[in-house]
Amino acid sequence: MPRFLTDHEHRAVSAAADVLIPPLDSPELGAHPGGGALGVADYVDNLLAAFTVDPPLIFAGGPFSGRHGGVASFGEFLALSPNEELAWRTRIEGSRGIPEREFNGPTRGWQTIYREGIAALGPDFCTVGADEQDRRLRAQNELRAVLYDHACEGAYGAPEYGGNPELAGWRVIGADGDVQPRGYTDDEVSGRA
Amino acid sequence: MPESRDCDAVVIGTGPAGATAADVLTSAGWSVIMLEKGRNHLLSLDAPFAGLGHVSNDEIKALRRYFLGPDPFLEPRSYRRDEADGDRLFAGEVNNLPSTVGGGGFHADGKLPRLRAVDFKARSELGPIEGADIVDWPVDYDEMEPYYAEAERLIGVAGEAGANPFAEWRSGPYPMPAGADMFGAILTTEAATRLGYHPYRAPTGVNSVPYDGRPACNNCGFCAHYGCPIEAKGDPIAPLRNALRTGRCEIRPDAYVERVLLDATAKQARGVRYIDIDGNAHEVSARVVVVAGGAWETPRLLLRSEIANSSGLVGRYLMYHFQTFVIGHFPFRLHGHRGRAVTHLHDDHMIVDDASRAFAREHGLPYFRGGLTEHGGGGSPVMEGIYTAPGITHTREMLESNMRDRLWAFTVQGEDLPQATNRIDLDPTVRDVHGFPAGRATYDVHPHEVVASRYYAPQLEAVMRDAGAEFTFAATSPPLDGDRAGTRSASMSRHIMGTCRMGDDPATSVVDRWQRFHDVENMVCTDSSVFPTSTGYGPTLTIVALAIRACRDLAGLPALTSTRPQ
Numbered sequence: 021m022p023r024f025l026t027d028h029e030h031r032a033v034s035a036a037a038d039v040l041i042p043p044l045d046s047p048e049l050g051a052h053p054g055g056g057a058l059g060v061a062d063y064v065d066n067l068l069a070a071f072t073v074d075p076p077l078i079f080a081g082g083p084f085s086g087r088h089g090g091v092a093s094f095g096e097f098l099a100l101s102p103n104e105e106l107a108w109r110t111r112i113e114g115s116r117g118i119p120e121r122e123f124n125g126p127t128r129g130w131q132t133i134y135r136e137g138i139a140a141l142g143p144d145f146c147t148v149g150a151d152e153q154d155r156r157l158r159a160q161n162e163l164r165a166v167l168y169d170h171a172c173e174g175a176y177g178a179p180e181y182g183g184n185p186e187l188a189g190w191r192v193i194g195a196d197g198d199v200q201p202r203g204y205t206d207d208e209v210s211g212r213a
Numbered sequence: 214m215p216e217s218r219d220c221d222a223v224v225i226g227t228g229p230a231g232a233t234a235a236d237v238l239t240s241a242g243w244s245v246i247m248l249e250k251g252r253n254h255l256l257s258l259d260a261p262f263a264g265l266g267h268v269s270n271d272e273i274k275a276l277r278r279y280f281l282g283p284d285p286f287l288e289p290r291s292y293r294r295d296e297a298d299g300d301r302l303f304a305g306e307v308n309n310l311p312s313t314v315g316g317g318g319f320h321a322d323g324k325l326p327r328l329r330a331v332d333f334k335a336r337s338e339l340g341p342i343e344g345a346d347i348v349d350w351p352v353d354y355d356e357m358e359p360y361y362a363e364a365e366r367l368i369g370v371a372g373e374a375g376a377n378p379f380a381e382w383r384s385g386p387y388p389m390p391a392g393a394d395m396f397g398a399i400l401t402t403e404a405a406t407r408l409g410y411h412p413y414r415a416p417t418g419v420n421s422v423p424y425d426g427r428p429a430c431n432n433c434g435f436c437a438h439y440g441c442p443i444e445a446k447g448d449p450i451a452p453l454r455n456a457l458r459t460g461r462c463e464i465r466p467d468a469y470v471e472r473v474l475l476d477a478t479a480k481q482a483r484g485v486r487y488i489d490i491d492g493n494a495h496e497v498s499a500r501v502v503v504v505a506g507g508a509w510e511t512p513r514l515l516l517r518s519e520i521a522n523s524s525g526l527v528g529r530y531l532m533y534h535f536q537t538f539v540i541g542h543f544p545f546r547l548h549g550h551r552g553r554a555v556t557h558l559h560d561d562h563m564i565v566d567d568a569s570r571a572f573a574r575e576h577g578l579p580y581f582r583g584g585l586t587e588h589g590g591g592g593s594p595v596m597e598g599i600y601t602a603p604g605i606t607h608t609r610e611m612l613e614s615n616m617r618d619r620l621w622a623f624t625v626q627g628e629d630l631p632q633a634t635n636r637i638d639l640d641p642t643v644r645d646v647h648g649f650p651a652g653r654a655t656y657d658v659h660p661h662e663v664v665a666s667r668y669y670a671p672q673l674e675a676v677m678r679d680a681g682a683e684f685t686f687a688a689t690s691p692p693l694d695g696d697r698a699g700t701r702s703a704s705m706s707r708h709i710m711g712t713c714r715m716g717d718d719p720a721t722s723v724v725d726r727w728q729r730f731h732d733v734e735n736m737v738c739t740d741s742s743v744f745p746t747s748t749g750y751g752p753t754l755t756i757v758a759l760a761i762r763a764c765r766d767l768a769g770l771p772a773l774t775s776t777r778p779q
Binding site: 039040046054078079080082084085101102103106111123124164171172173175190193194196197199201202204211212 | 252264266269270274277279284430434443467490548551594598599607611643648
């Protein structure tokens with residue numbers, strides 16, 4: 021259930037994530053399910069709605085995820101300082117003319133960039149062909165640039181941020197992700213395999 | 214009756230420079246208050262000062278969300294090449310080192326080499342170079358040796374004495390043996406040896422065995438930029454914990470020092486004024502002020518305070534390392550994400566010989582020196598994705614993992630000559646969240662760095678091909694070719710030096726040989742601001758060794774001595 025994005029916006033972000041990180045099933049390289057299936061829209065929604073929960077969903081906890089031993093603590097997000105809250109609210113919500121957010125000028129927030137950008141993609145964005153989706157997304161440069169960074173974060177970042185469901189993003193590219201407290205043996209560091 | 218003060222010393226900054234100062238001064242019985250503008254994610258400030266467990270193998274938090282600070286929205290910095298660029302080319306993230314309890318030591322991967330004797334005496338032994346102000350340091354290697362040895366014991370350095378034929382004499386072995394060799398480094402060190410170079414296991418401030426109550430490293434690979442989740446890295450948790458355990462040290466995080474306060478004579482500091490997490494101002498009075506904010510923030514604070522600058526040199530002689538990256542692509546996976554990020558080094562490209570002198574003369578220089586060459590790998594999936602173009606290229610590249618798992622890199626930390634025009638000053642309009650002017654770097658390279666890079670890069674590409682790379686390429690930071698405007702032209706180096714040069718003459722230096730300010734008798738700088746030259750070695754061990762020396766002198770402790778083995 022999306023928190024900031026509407027259902028339509030959530031589907032549009034998934035479709036746009038598939039334009040930027042397209043699915044591929046290649047005999048020689050293997051299969052990649054694409055950005056949509058790797059939870060990019062859920063990641064983006066968590067980020068845009070970060071301040072609807074306390075502590076906000078900005079800094080995952082530590083030291084261990086529990087995936088390789090230790091007590092799972094990534095899911096216990098850390099509290100922000102007042103200035104960190106200022107910075108992250110400004111990035112997400114925009115400066116909105118609030119003087120303390122504009123000491124170096126105004127900032128357009130990601131919530132605005134997504135909402136306006138998705139609207140400009142058109143109500144039928146999810147159902148048009150891939151080439152047309154690519155053309156429309158290229159016309160929304162600001163959204164495309166922000167979404168690409170977020171798509172990479174969501175697809176290949178720790179799942180506690182909302183993307184990378186069941187570690188699928190790491191699995192398809194052969195990444196281990198976090199490994200503490202197990203780490204690697206000396207042989208795994210020095211050996212060929 | 215003596216005036217009552219809050220503490221003997223107030224220390225500004227909690228990175229390696231400040232942490233070492235607090236350790237030495239509290240061990241001498243001094244009371245110390247440490248002020249850190251960043252947050253505390255390192256250790257509990259209550260006994261037994263356990264780790265907080267905030268850092269983790271989390272790429273989003275560490276590399277994408279400024280967890281260890283500084284957040285460039287709150288603390289922007291600006292950059293330009295020279296005055297012809299106007300006020301700045303851009304503002305945002307420039308050479309950021311962590312702003313957090315532990316400072317730059319918290320995030321570094323802990324390669325901790327010593328300088329060599331010639332590095333302290335480059336002017337007298339190698340000579341001047343036009344357009345740069347190369348000077349001798351007012352200390353030499355033999356005097357520094359016992360402080361290097363003490364710094365290695367304090368942090369806990371793992372290494373292999375005798376493995377580097379260019380290294381100076383040592384009074385004893387490393388405190389720990391070297392850790393596991395990375396697979397890629399085994400390939401490149403074998404190739405380098407075949408081609409006549411002299412690679413060796415990197416002295417590293419990461420435990421290879423349990424040391425000082427902290428565990429051995431388990432090779433997780435999340436070293437640089439992350440902070441160690443298991444405390445296998447000694448810098449700077451070891452000195453901070455030592456200081457706290459004396460009961461004479463208080464660390465105040467989220468404390469932004471606004472200015473250093475002088476007394477009526479204007480030759481003595483009486484303390485500092487700082488702003489706390491809620492924006493309230495406080496003063497701390499002290500007998501001595503130790504500035505340890507790093508070579509960017511220290512001059513920024515002094516310029517803002519309008520002190521210690523009768524020479525006009527505060528902020529000048531800003532130096533980085535001119536980084537040359539030689540990349541090789543291998544036809545198999547290297548798993549460079551396992552292990553300590555860099556496990557081998559070689560010094561050969563710092564050695565001036567007949568061939569390099571001939572190349573230098575062809576390019577109008579008497580000589581040049583490159584820098585320490587790191588054999589490293591690694592890479593992280595989010596950044597691999599972001600650096601890859603969107604579209605089907607992304608998917609193919611990520612499945613093949615060309616960037617993350619098949620590249621190996623040499624990074625040359627090339628010596629950057631001191632130039633008075635390269636400097637930190639205050640940006641005329643960009644502000645930080647507290648309303649104070651942002652620091653601004655004005656920086657451009659000297660031909661020395663460019664010629665050195667162009668000489669050594671092809672040699673390193675040959676090593677990479679001999680190691681099995683299918684293709685190789687070289688790049689530099691700052692870049693030499695193509696678009697040299699805007700963000701691309703800034704140095705990415707986190708090795709920041711100079712800006713409060715150490716020397717005997719108050720007209721040509723900012724601090725004296727004991728790192729006391731010529732203009733302010735009871736103020737000391739313990740960070741890399743004091744470096745007169747950059748050398749080609751990472752600065753941290755020398756920062757710590759110098760800080761031990763300066764603070765022992767300050768506290769009236771006897772100088773350390775050591776004996777050269779026969």
